[in-house]
Amino acid sequence: MKLPNSLEALVEALRCLPGVGPKSAQRMAYHLLQHDPEGARQLGRALDGALSHLRHCTRCNNFAEQEVCERCLSPKRDASQLCIVEMPVDLNTMEQTHAYNGLYYVLMGRLSPLDGLGPRELAFERLLARAADGVVAEVILATNFTNEGEATAHYLSEMLQPKGVRVSRIARGVPVGGELEFTDAATVAQALIERRRYD
Amino acid sequence: MKLPNSLEALVEALRCLPGVGPKSAQRMAYHLLQHDPEGARQLGRALDGALSHLRHCTRCNNFAEQEVCERCLSPKRDASQLCIVEMPVDLNTMEQTHAYNGLYYVLMGRLSPLDGLGPRELAFERLLARAADGVVAEVILATNFTNEGEATAHYLSEMLQPKGVRVSRIARGVPVGGELEFTDAATVAQALIERRRYD
Numbered sequence: 001m002k003l004p005n006s007l008e009a010l011v012e013a014l015r016c017l018p019g020v021g022p023k024s025a026q027r028m029a030y031h032l033l034q035h036d037p038e039g040a041r042q043l044g045r046a047l048d049g050a051l052s053h054l055r056h057c058t059r060c061n062n063f064a065e066q067e068v069c070e071r072c073l074s075p076k077r078d079a080s081q082l083c084i085v086e087m088p089v090d091l092n093t094m095e096q097t098h099a100y101n102g103l104y105y106v107l108m109g110r111l112s113p114l115d116g117l118g119p120r121e122l123a124f125e126r127l128l129a130r131a132a133d134g135v136v137a138e139v140i141l142a143t144n145f146t147n148e149g150e151a152t153a154h155y156l157s158e159m160l161q162p163k164g165v166r167v168s169r170i171a172r173g174v175p176v177g178g179e180l181e182f183t184d185a186a187t188v189a190q191a192l193i194e195r196r197r198y199d
Numbered sequence: 200m201k202l203p204n205s206l207e208a209l210v211e212a213l214r215c216l217p218g219v220g221p222k223s224a225q226r227m228a229y230h231l232l233q234h235d236p237e238g239a240r241q242l243g244r245a246l247d248g249a250l251s252h253l254r255h256c257t258r259c260n261n262f263a264e265q266e267v268c269e270r271c272l273s274p275k276r277d278a279s280q281l282c283i284v285e286m287p288v289d290l291n292t293m294e295q296t297h298a299y300n301g302l303y304y305v306l307m308g309r310l311s312p313l314d315g316l317g318p319r320e321l322a323f324e325r326l327l328a329r330a331a332d333g334v335v336a337e338v339i340l341a342t343n344f345t346n347e348g349e350a351t352a353h354y355l356s357e358m359l360q361p362k363g364v365r366v367s368r369i370a371r372g373v374p375v376g377g378e379l380e381f382t383d384a385a386t387v388a389q390a391l392i393e394r395r396r397y398d
Contacts, residue, residue, distance in 0.1 A: 003262075004253060004262060004263055004264045005252075006245070006248040006249045006251075006252040006253055006264060007249055007253055007262055009244075009245045009248055009249070010245040010246060010248070010249040012245070013238070013241045013242040013244070013245035013246075014216075014242065014245075016231070016241065016242060017213075017216075017227050017230070017231070017242075018226060018227060018230045019223070024218070026288065026291075027217060027288070028216050028217060029249070030262075030286065030287055030288060031216070031217045032215070032216070032246070033249060033250075033253060033262060034286075034307055036215050037250060039212070039215025040215070040246050040249070040250055041246070041250060042215065043212040043215060043216075043242075043243075043246060044242075044243045044247050044250070045212075046205070046208045046209040046212035046213075047209060047212075047231070047239050047240070047242060047243040047246075048243050049205040049208055049209070050205045050206055050208070050209040050228070050231075050232060050239070051232075051236060051239055051240060051243075052205075053203070053204075053205040054203060054232060063202075063203060063206055063229075063232060064203055065203045065204065065205060069203070087229065087233075088229055089225060089226065089229060092225075108233055
């Protein structure tokens with residue numbers, strides 16, 4: 001005797017969440033139905049809202065509701081510095097250090113040939129155009145210190161240096177093999193201060 | 200600089216899921232938007248479908264799409280036995296033993312005065328009416344062996360015995376303090392076989 005169709009569909013759909021297996025999907029479904037139908041309604045609406053309102057900022061590539069996000073439009077940010085991060089969570093981590101006031105570019109990934117992610121998939125030519133706008137004087141590479149993040153930084157430095165822009169890498173104060181998202185703000189701030197120029 | 204409104208709303212809404220804190224809610228949101236928008240759409244639809252199609256079976260109180268669920272309508276099930284469980288997951292665990300062919304009643308909780316859950320909130324009078332339908336000859340109490348589950352079983356046995364129905368409790372083969380959901384099928388089957396009559 002199987003679950004009712006709509007319940008089965010909900011359990012199945014919840015498994016699209018990262019780290020959610022069949023058992024926790026079932027627990028989540030029952031929890032929502034029994035204890036929090038209002039939360040479930042809200043989640044449905046929020047998914048709908050996010051899917052229909054969010055797009056990528058044409059300047060920094062982060063998620064935004066406008067064509068150009070607030071941060072990229074802000075006159076308070078130093079437009080001569082461009083910090084490149086892999087994911088939005090990394091940008092958030094950088095912001096929490098309060099040690100950086102420039103702008104960002106979010107790759108939405110990292111070079112990863114095994115996953116089929118190359119310079120084309122990550123739209124490196126868009127980044128190149130962004131970095132060569134004549135205002136950006138320094139590009140700060142803040143990809144993770146994983147193998148893929150390091151390879152991405154190396155590739156980007158090779159790509160950007162011929163364009164006459166100064167390219168630096170945040171210092172390896174971030175533990176080797178570690179990821180920005182899980183590093184405390186003080187360490188990330190230190191790594192930012194000790195960034196070294198590619199030469 | 201905060202997150203875009205619709206992204207913030209999605210992160211907030213994901214926190215209604217059990218065991219999801221602010222950090223994993225953010226990771227889930229980014230994952231859905233970046234890597235699985237189709238899954239997000241599906242999840243939205245599934246939530247909507249489940250909320251609008253599911254209700255409680257009027258016979259067993261489990262989630263169902265019809266007024267009376269398939270299991271309660273099945274002529275293959277032994278209507279003289281009624282097994283009482285706390286939650287739908289417990290019912291699923293019982294079914295996995297293949298050691299029981301009677302019907303069920305799902306309490307959707309257990310007596311828990313601290314959480315404001317008493318006989319009224321759990322609608323014990325509906326259960327009483329169900330058990331006194333003249334067909335049920337034996338009620339098998341399969342609530343968990345936690346303090347609250349034991350208290351619930353005790354309360355129900357006191358309530359049901361005067362109605363002339365045989366009341367039994369699955370054997371304490373399930374580890375004391377343990378919960379059905381996390382017990383292997385063989386142990387649950389053994390506990391079912393060794394159920395003892397309240398006297």
